[in-house]
Amino acid sequence: MNSITLGLVGVGRIGVMHANNIASLNEGSDGPVAGHGASPAAGVNVRLKVTDVAADHARSVAAGLGAGFVPTVQELLDSGIDGLVIATGTATHPGLIRAGVEAGIPVFCEKPVAMNVGDSLPVLEHIRQNRGVVQIGHQRRFDAGYVEAKRAFTAGELGWIHSLRAVTCDMAPPPVEFLATSGGLFRDCSVHDFDILRWLTGREIVEVYARGSNNGDPAIGSVGDVDTALALVTFDDGTVGTVSASRYNGAGHDVRLEIQGSAGSVMVGLDDQSALASAEPGIAFPSGAPHKTFADRFHQAYRSELAAFVEVILGKRENPCTPEDAVAASRVADAAQASLESGMPVTVAVVADRQGV
CATH class of the missing domain: 3.40.50.720 (NAD(P)-binding Rossmann-like Domain)
Incomplete structure (x- = not known):
């Protein structure tokens, strides 16, 4: 062809x-x-x-x-x-x-x-x-940093994983009109983190415990969403991780994943355009202009x-x-949203049962 x-x-x-x-x-x-x-x-x-x-x-x-x-x-x-x-x-x-x-x-x-x-x-x-x-x-799944992290993990260079910390923070929130129909912060934003955690580890997330807050525009809360949230996730082998997200990260668009293992640790998204600064004396890294949007970060x-x-x-x-991959990540996001609303840990399998699978 x-x-x-x-x-x-x-x-x-x-x-x-x-x-x-x-x-x-x-x-x-x-x-x-x-x-x-x-x-x-x-x-x-x-x-x-x-x-x-x-x-x-x-x-x-x-x-x-x-x-x-x-x-x-x-x-x-x-x-x-x-x-x-x-x-x-x-x-x-x-x-x-x-x-x-x-x-x-x-x-x-x-x-x-x-x-x-x-x-x-x-x-x-x-x-x-x-x-x-x-x-x-x-x-x-096509970002060079995530691909390298998966390679290192698969090759055994990190040993067994004891902690994962995923972060996705937008510089500013989208219009409230969008948030009113987006399904919530976990479904329209953190779903990317849920997908990449499944893809990288080859493990299923089995339980989610989520909390959230609203300290920005009150209109976000009025449409049933939060502007900042944190989810504690448990994998099917007992490994734990956190997924955090925010609509208000004035420093820039911040997407990172920290993977800590028994033999080594790596961080995706730690480069010269990271939207953070060191508080340590004499440290100038990062020196580049932070990414402002997801399109910049994942160009x-x-x-x-x-x-x-x-x-x-x-x-x-x-x-x-595959579509099955995408639906699996969305199901975890649904569990996170259910936990946010109930204030209790939610088992992903229970969500799946309710959805007919």
Whole structure:
């Protein structure tokens, strides 16, 4: 296959980012995909077609990238694309995933699979029945730091793990209108940490105990959310970890993971753009400007996950993030939210039973 064509549905903020990243695959600037060799686009021309209900905007994005514009999703699916990239609102994900699977093409979809786990389960069954290939966009799996931490752990360089500490802090909160429908801080933010902890350790999180606070905009509390939260997680082998998140980290966008083992420790996200400062005399690290947004922090990871999707289409690799993976992380987030609301530890299996699995 000397060329492939990707069809992109949705050219909002993250859709435009994906469109630019797809276009960059032909420039040789993507570099190696984490854990692999040369860019999968080497020797393969990646073409792009886009569609969006905001037709004029979609035409403009397409024109700027030298891509094609298609008026509707169905016309896009009928146009001979080799893969479908979904970057629309969460409520539209199930229908678009089904459409791509029924068209017999691989699908890449931004997380989550659906608005909630209950709505995700029929989609998973539809994918299985139709033997579909659907990659979900948990981009941290392609970040160089997380990949290296997983390598070190898998190689035994850290020994056995005694503690994990995950942090995700936004510089400023999103609009309250978004928070009113996001499902809460654990579901729209910490779900990334839950996913990466499962992926890195190869273990399931079996229990969550969560607490939260509201010291920022009172409107966040009025829509049922918290602006800062901490979850104590227990894995199926008894290992413990913490997952913390905040909407108000004025120092910058802060995403880190500390892994402490019996033989060694590593930290993901500790670089010259870390959003922290040392209180020790004479220490100037870090000296760079902190990241301000998730798009800045994970710029390369977002590019690499789409390069990996091209590899999936070409048959060069297995699906790196299945819908089942995404739903498992969402189920942990549901348990965290339930614990936050009840003030008690919540077993993930109990949540799964209630959701029909």
